[in-house]
Amino acid sequence: MNIDGIIDAVDYLENQDKRDYDAYEALPYKFDTCTFNVEDAKRQMIFSCLDCKVGICYSCSISCEHYKHELIEVGYKKEFDCECGSLKNDKDFNCTLFDKKGIDYELENTKGRNFNGEFCFCDGNPLSDGDDKMVQCTLGHSCNEDWFHLGCLNLGKYRLEEDDFDEFICSDCYNTYKSMFDEIFNKYDKMAKLLLIKITTLQPEYELKPALLLKENYSKLFQYILNKEKQSQHSSLETFLNKIVYHDLVNPYKLYEPPKEEFTSIIKVDSTNYIADEDTYSKNETDIMRIAVEEKKLDVEKFNVFKEGLKTFLTGFAKNKDVVKKEDIDYFFKNLKSESVETAVDNNDLSTFSNPESELEELESD
Ligand SMILES: [Zn+2]
Numbered sequence: 001m002n003i004d005g006i007i008d009a010v011d012y013l014e015n016q017d018k019r020d021y022d023a024y025e026a027l028p029y030k031f032d033t034c035t036f037n038v039e040d041a042k043r044q045m046i047f048s049c050l051d052c053k054v055g056i057c058y059s060c061s062i063s064c065e066h067y068k069h070e071l072i073e074v075g076y077k078k079e080f081d082c083e084c085g086s087l088k089n090d091k092d093f094n095c096t097l098f099d100k101k102g103i104d105y106e107l108e109n110t111k112g113r114n115f116n117g118e119f120c121f122c123d124g125n126p127l128s129d130g131d132d133k134m135v136q137c138t139l140g141h142s143c144n145e146d147w148f149h150l151g152c153l154n155l156g157k158y159r160l161e162e163d164d165f166d167e168f169i170c171s172d173c174y175n176t177y178k179s180m181f182d183e184i185f186n187k188y189d190k191m192a193k194l195l196l197i198k199i200t201t202l203q204p205e206y207e208l209k210p211a212l213l214l215k216e217n218y219s220k221l222f223q224y225i226l227n228k229e230k231q232s233q234h235s236s237l238e239t240f241l242n243k244i245v246y247h248d249l250v251n252p253y254k255l256y257e258p259p260k261e262e263f264t265s266i267i268k269v270d271s272t273n274y275i276a277d278e279d280t281y282s283k284n285e286t287d288i289m290r291i292a293v294e295e296k297k298l299d300v301e302k303f304n305v306f307k308e309g310l311k312t313f314l315t316g317f318a319k320n321k322d323v324v325k326k327e328d329i330d331y332f333f334k335n336l337k338s339e340s341v342e343t344a345v346d347n348n349d350l351s352t353f354s355n356p357e358s359e360l361e362e363l364e365s366d
Pocket residue numbers: 033034035036056057058059060082083084
């Protein structure tokens with residue numbers, strides 16, 4: 001074992017940790033549960049399989065057969081049941097996470113143009129140059145929660161920017177309930193002006209069409225109006241808010257996130273120092289030891305002693321929340337080089353590190 005070998009071991013920990021983290025960042029959510037039966041998934045991220053014409057949940061987009069197909073993300077959709085492996089929608093495949101073949105009912109999903117890969121009224125050619133950022137219609141009853149380019153919303157005309165509003169209602173959805181929204185603007189004009197902004201969007205081959213921007217706390221406004229309207233009889237506005245758009249505007253469904261995987265680091269690094277993480281260390285020790293054997297050509301017979309020694313060494317630091325410096329790790333490996341590990345352990349040499357509470361007793365009693 002040489003100095004290069006020592007550096008290898010430290011680099012290895014760092015590289016492994018980074019690879020683990022990159023992998024974690026790419027897929028932070030657990031993908032072991034199909035949302036078909038998940039009560040909370042009222043508004044969830046959906047993927048469209050262009051090959052099979054089915055809409056599937058996040059987990060199924062990774063874990064089931066469709067992952068091999070052409071998938072596009074269609075964003076959050078409300079009240080959408082995962083179709084992966086369902087009896088009528090997806091005859092050819094089975095869902096590996098939740099068997100739906102035995103369930104004989106038609107899923108009542110609406111699959112709008114997003115599911116064919118079409119977005120916005122510009123059909124994917126933003127009207128203003130360079131602005132590809134998109135917002136989703138939060139009402140979605142007429143557009144199936146379509147996505148629109150910010151650049152296609154004509155915000156510049158109103159000197160508005162993305163941060164000036166929370167949600168967007170597209171012109172089709174606005175138009176569907178125009179009389180209701182107009183009533184709100186007339187009857188509750190002062191409040192409505194604070195929380196709703198009427199704009200006209202840019203749409204080719206159409207007249208300019210009115211649409212709505214909703215400011216932060218918009219749902220409180222709708223809730224307030226609903227409470228007021230409940231006091232009068234036969235209010236169509238009450239029916240609208242209480243029945244038709246209740247889960248869209250008054251008390252919107254929360255965006256469902258699958259449970260997150262917890263990231264466990266091999267080491268905690270603060271710029272120059274290495275702190276061994278006691279809890280995660282044991283999980284990764286096999287890997288470290290494999291490298292030690294392969295790259296350091298450690299005698300396999302000494303393997304376990306080496307393993308215990310390093311573990312004890314790092315655990316002590318972690319317990320005392322001491323910082324393990326690179327020199328300490330280097331020194332540990334140097335020690336291994338200069339004398340047999342058994343001797344190092346027997347002679348209590350590990351205690352030469354700034355490690356008052358090493359667990360040598362535990363090691364000796366094994
Ligand atoms: Zn699913």
